[in-house]
Amino acid sequence: xxxxxxxxxxxxxxxxxxxxxxxxxxxxxxxxxxxxxxxxxxxxxxxxxxxxxxxxxxxxxxxxxxxxxxxxxxxxxxxxxxxxxxxxxxxxxxxxxxxxxxxxxxxxxxxxxxxxxxxxxxxxxxxxxxxxxxxxxxxxxxxxxxxxxxxxxxxxxxxxxxxxxxxxxxxxxxxxxxxxxxxxxxxxx
Numbered sequence: 001x002x003x004x005x006x007x008x009x010x011x012x013x014x015x016x017x018x019x020x021x022x023x024x025x026x027x028x029x030x031x032x033x034x035x036x037x038x039x040x041x042x043x044x045x046x047x048x049x050x051x052x053x054x055x056x057x058x059x060x061x062x063x064x065x066x067x068x069x070x071x072x073x074x075x076x077x078x079x080x081x082x083x084x085x086x087x088x089x090x091x092x093x094x095x096x097x098x099x100x101x102x103x104x105x106x107x108x109x110x111x112x113x114x115x116x117x118x119x120x121x122x123x124x125x126x127x128x129x130x131x132x133x134x135x136x137x138x139x140x141x142x143x144x145x146x147x148x149x150x151x152x153x154x155x156x157x158x159x160x161x162x163x164x165x166x167x168x169x170x171x172x173x174x175x176x177x178x179x180x181x182x183x184x185x186x187x188x189x
Contacts, residue, residue, distance in 0.1 A: 002130035026066035031172030065170035
């Protein structure tokens with residue numbers, strides 16, 4: 001049985017800061033539940049009740065669509081080396097875009113990226129730790145560079161065009177607000 005906490009402990013924060021991958025779970029009231037792996041230097045613990053993570057441009061934009069309809073979010077971390085542990089942070093999330101006042105201060109927390117799409121801020125309501133004894137050992141060999149290479153080749157204008165073409169709706173047809181919040185134009189029908 002796992003243990004529940006009302007906020008992150010110092011030991012849990014240290015654990016999170018050592019992780020190379022985390023998983024984000026979101027869902028609207030109906031439709032598909034999304035679980036998305038995230039990596040790179042894209043997560044910060046702001047305090048014991050707040051996590052921020054940088055979302056880079058990708059093939060989908062499910063988290064944005066879901067959080068706009070239902071702000072609940074779970075972030076999960078697993079120990080793939082050392083002592084076994086699964087840690088989940090549950091709470092209410094908000095999506096921060098470049099047009100929002102908090103964008104610059106949040107974006108400054110992360111390495112610069114031409115493909116920064118949104119920053120999510122999770123206000124933690126509870127934290128659960130569980131044993132993780134069935135999670136196998138894995139060795140971290142490094143971050144993949146293919147996405148960063150694509151970002152560099154595509155450039156800022158190309159990435160924003162990609163948002164218009166590919167990131168406006170979830171797979172269930174829910175709006176992501178990427179076009180409106182980024183001040184972009186939808187293509188003519």
